[in-house]
Amino acid sequence: MARKPLISGNWKMNLNHFEAIQLVQKLTYALTKDDIDAVDVSIHPPFTDLRSVQTVLEADKVPISLGAQNCHWEDKGAFTGEISASMLQKLNVSYVICGHSERRQMFGETNEQVNKKVKTIIKTEMTPIMACGETLEQREAGEMAAHIVAQITEGLAGVKAEHVAAMVIAYEPIWAIGTGVTATAGDAQEVCKLVRDTVADLYNQGTADAVRIQYGGSVKPSSAPELMSQPDIDGALIGGAALSAEDFAGCIQYRLGQ
Ligand code: 13P
Secondary structure, three states: OOOOOEEEEEOOOOOOHHHHHHHHHHHHHHOOHHHHHHOEEEEEOOHHHHHHHHHHHHHOOOOOEEEEOOOEOOOOOOOOOOOEHHHHHOOOEEEEEEOOHHHHHHHOOOHHHHHHHHHHHHHOOOEEEEEEOOOHHHHHOOOHHHHHHHHHHHHOOOOOHHHHHHOEEEEOOHHHOOOOOOOOHHHHHHHHHHHHHHHHHHOOHHHHHHOEEEEEOOOOOOOHHHHHOOOOOOEEEEOHHHHOHHHHHHHHOHHHHO
């Protein structure tokens, strides 16, 4: 089954709204119509940049989807500092990352909370990018597979097959995030296949064949072509390299290097 690749830029806590507008403008110049036709692209700026980035994308009719990095599962209420899915949807946000390892590790997010977020994002008619990934200690202790299967199983609990088929799962080994160490294409493929097989076990093969699986962790223009040629890798979730228009465009243009 042909799955359209999705290349996503997770800006993390970088760039104020002035800098964000500049980056989007540079990115627009760096990309051709062919690039955008072949690959879905999303950018995930900090919350404070979303309105500015939305305005630029819509005014210039740039076919890049707006994304967010997180949301709360409640619609509104006394949750100081949080942002609801419906607030994001009003800004025409299409994709919301949930369960990023930085949120799990630094802010104590659990699989149960990630599951609530996945359901809320779907209910609000946006697409979740649910992240999973193991630490180096877990990998070295032979616990990687059990950890990934648990994150997928608990993260998707109670989510209908048709919604899983339309969502995105990102495999990001924690040891490869921001370290300059990219997993080998073979390692990344192995775990992305494990994610797909887990979805097949939990649902059915059709759902597993439809879900898009991204790899994330030090992806660069030089590593993107080989990663993207793997059968179970349908895209990339990119941190550092997404902060440079040239490097992010280089990743989106991975086909040139294949
Ligand atoms: P880097 O590309 O900087 O390693 O970040 C990956 C990531 O965490 C994307 O969500």
